[in-house]
Amino acid sequence: MRRYLFIALLLLSATATAADTYRVGSEVLTVGDSAARAMQMMGKPDFKEPVQSDFGGYQGERWQYMRDDGRVVIITILNGKVSDIADRSR
Secondary structure (H helix, E strand, O other): OHHHHHHHHHHHHHHHHHOOEEEEOOEEEEOOOEHHHHHHHHOOOOEEEEEEOOOOOEEEEEEEEEOOOOEEEEEEEEOOEEEEEEEEEO
């Protein structure tokens, strides 16, 4: 029984970690990396949109990249650092 619990917890932790990274060739973009590193690895975004606070103030940007395989990678930049990475299908 403990063995199955350990395997389940291991799979859950691996899933949570995978959401904080994105592989580009042989390099990995990680939450906490600088916006400059994201731009260096991913190139110029296909679309940018501002991220606003609850009060309407500017907090950062959300960069969208259209990948060749039909997926959309969305990188959120707050305070000059990558704060979220989302990989979605269209």
